[in-house]
Amino acid sequence: MTFPLGSHTASPNPLDDARALGAGALQLTLGDPQSWKKPAFAVPSFREDAQAEGVAVFVHSPFVLNVASTNNRIRIPSRKLLQQHVDGAAEIGAQGVVVHGGHVTADDDPASGVANWRKCIDGLEIQVPILIENTAGGNHAMARHLDALARLWEQVAASDNAPNVGFCLDTCHAFAAGLSMETLVDDVLAITGRIDLVHLNDSQGGPGSGVDRHANLGEGLIPPEMLVEVVRAAGAPVILETPGGVEAHARDLEWLRARL
Ligand SMILES: [Zn+2]
Numbered sequence: 513m514t515f516p517l518g519s520h521t522a523s524p525n526p527l528d529d530a531r532a533l534g535a536g537a538l539q540l541t542l543g544d545p546q547s548w549k550k551p552a553f554a555v556p557s558f559r560e561d562a563q564a565e566g567v568a569v570f571v572h573s574p575f576v577l578n579v580a581s582t583n584n585r586i587r588i589p590s591r592k593l594l595q596q597h598v599d600g601a602a603e604i605g606a607q608g609v610v611v612h613g614g615h616v617t618a619d620d621d622p623a624s625g626v627a628n629w630r631k632c633i634d635g636l637e638i639q640v641p642i643l644i645e646n647t648a649g650g651n652h653a654m655a656r657h658l659d660a661l662a663r664l665w666e667q668v669a670a671s672d673n674a675p676n677v678g679f680c681l682d683t684c685h686a687f688a689a690g691l692s693m694e695t696l697v698d699d700v701l702a703i704t705g706r707i708d709l710v711h712l713n714d715s716q717g718g719p720g721s722g723v724d725r726h727a728n729l730g731e732g733l734i735p736p737e738m739l740v741e742v743v744r745a746a747g748a749p750v751i752l753e754t755p756g757g758v759e760a761h762a763r764d765l766e767w768l769r770a771r772l
Contacts, residue, residue, distance in 0.1 A: 516568050517768065519752040519761040525555055530567050532758045533765060537568040539610070539751045542600045545574045548589055551600040559605040568749055570643075570709060571601040573611045579632040580614035580625035580654045590614075591632050594642070602639040607749075608708055610643045610680045613655025613664065622663070625654050630667040638676035643708050644668070645680040646700075648688040649722035656689045656722075662703045678708035682753075683715070683734060683742050684727070690720030693738040697745035707746045712739060712768070713753050728754045729767045740771045 516536025521529040530538045542551030562569050573594055581587040594611060601609045616625035636642070644664070646655045654664050668677050679700065686696055700707060714732030717723025729752075730736050743750055752764050 515747055515749050517750045517765055518567070520572065527558065527561055527565065527567065529758050533762055535765070536566060537570065537749045537751060539570040539572055541572050541574070542597055543574070545572065546576060547574060548576055548593060550596050553600060553604060559603070563605055569604060569606040570751060571597060571606045571609045573597045573609055575612065577611060578614040580616055580628050582616055582620045582624050582628065587628055591635065594632070595636060598636065598638060598640055598642065606640055608641050608643045608678060610645050610709065612645050613647050613653060615650045615653040618652060620652065622652060622660065626664050626667050629654060629664055630671060633668060633671045633673050633677055636673060638673050641676045641678045641708065643678045643680040645682055645711065646685050646689065648685040648717070648724035658691065658699055658703065665703050678706055679704040680709040680711060681707050681742070681746060682711035682713060683739055684713035684732070685724060687715045687719055687734050688717040688721050688723050693734065693742070697742055707748045710743060710746045710748050710750045711753050712743060712750050714739065726754055728756065728760055729764045736771070740768070743768065743772065
């Protein structure tokens with residue numbers, strides 16, 4: 513295995529969880545994920561320690577952020593917040609900043625959401641790559657269905673900043689979105705040309721349900737062999753965002769390692 517495995521952690525010292533799991537990667541937020549506040553992550557010597565211990569670090573940006581929005585009062589603060597998180601990620605030596613694809617409303621032309629993404633990407637100072645994540649639900653999402661993702665990526669690819677825009681594939685979101693799990697990695701790669709990170713989650717919601725409810729590996733509705741196959745085929749770092757803390761994540765990692 514050449515790619516690191518790890519989990520999302522909300523621990524005050526995130527490396528404690530990675531150590532307990534024997535993980536080669538971790539994901540964290542730089543502040544309250546539901547907040548618009550400027551990130552304030554200040555664990556002493558985190559960057560140096562993560563580097564010394566060989567732990568790949570990923571930052572998840574706040575869920576409130578929606579750079580696709582046609583509403584100025586959401587879109588403009590979203591861009592600002594994303595930039596702050598990219599800056600914060602650079603400070604702690606992270607490899608990527610995960611950001612959800614976002615959505616427009618039923619009254620909007622999806623093309624305006626895609627255009628907003630392009631402006632955001634063009635205007636960002638991307639010292640750390642942003643990784644756009646597929647989402648589970650909504651009919652006006654930028655990165656739920658493959659045709660929408662293809663429209664989005666046309667614009668991503670046309671930006672001068674394209675080399676610093678990657679993709680984060682979430683298995684729960686893909687399954688709940690109704691995407692084919694058998695061909696998922698190939699289908700995504702045909703559009704984006706890259707998968708930089710896998711969010712490995714089982715799903716409580718059924719195929720096409722649009723329900724974003726993560727489950728521990730083997731305890732949801734995704735056939736186990738398909739979860740494993742996505743990990744193998746993507747060949748990218750893997751982060752669990754499954755329920756529970758270190759103990760549950762240890763079980764999930766064991767589940768995965770036993771099958772890889
Ligand atoms: Zn995710």
